[in-house]
Amino acid sequence: MCCDPWWGIIVFTVIKKDGLSRMDSFKNDVIKEIRARAERIRERYVTDEVSSRRLFKEPERYNVKVEDIKFKDQSVMISLRAMFAFRCLFLSEEKTCAIHPAVLGGNDIRPQHCGFMGSIDARLGEKGYCRIIHAAGASSDDVDALASAIAFERDVIERCFNGGVPSIEKGVEAVIEEVKFYFLKHTEHFTSAANKENPSRNEPCFCGSGKKYKKCHGQ
Ligand code: SF4
Structure with missing residues (x-):
């Protein structure tokens, strides 16, 4: 299953004023921002039922990286990429979807993204975009190309997962160090x-x- 785990990826920018002072409060602000975004994802991914149910609890792992860092006047603009690994509550022990239409007799209560087939025409960020379909490209009939695209994706997911940490606080530590280093260097x-x-x-x-x-x- 490509949702084992399910990855949420967001990129956002934070601004640090005051040089190296008040790093603790800056760290808390970044944690708050990430937490709010993870919560927004959890709110969005719910079953299509009258009494909808959420797919995800708290993320299982976080992987936070500095994408870009630069000065803007006397502040520093930091572009962050935060990845969250969610474990879907409907992913069974056997790694199958417990609410797949095949299981529920054709009734599809999964959120739209789960039921949506990937499309070669969808671009990154658009609905239906699938990294595997795009990596396999025009040769999607080619079983070997598909298998190697899946293997590549698995490897990336594994590395992100293993490189991630179980708490936001821990995930943000390296970011704070990088920001400090940047200030000192400049x-x-x-x-x-x-x-x-x-x-x-x-x-x-x-x-x-x-x-x-x-x-x-x-x-
Ligand atoms: S509902 Fe099913 S397809 Fe959707 S994320 Fe959960 S296990 Fe995967």
Whole structure:
């Protein structure tokens, strides 16, 4: 089953102001953002019944990466890719769908995405987009091409799963370290003339160290 586990992938941007100061609150904000997005996925994937049921509990694993990081004026824009591995509550021990129409006598109560066949015409981000169909491409009648596309996909899923961690907090740790490293590497960016002009002694230092100006470059 391609939903074993089911992966949710989102890309979003967060902005970090104040240099290296208040990293803890920045970390909490990122965690909050990721949690909210995972919850939105859970809300969307429900059975097509009068009293709908959710497919997913909390994600089983998180894989959070920095896609891009750059300065915007005195802030840093961080583009994050967060992946969540959900285990569908309807995926049976035998790895079959417990609410597949074949099981329910033709009645399909799965969310639309589950019943939707992939299409070669659908592009990334569109409904019906399937990585395997696209990897097999025009030769989708070719069993070997299909098998190798499936094997490739399995390998990617396994690596994402194994490279992931079981909690958001843990998943975000590496991101925070990368952001810190970026700030430290680009200290000179904060030392522009504008920032050096009459800094207040109690304000965070322009260099992004996170210390007060008086305890850093203002000594
Ligand atoms: S409802 Fe069935 S097809 Fe859809 S994610 Fe769950 S197990 Fe997979």
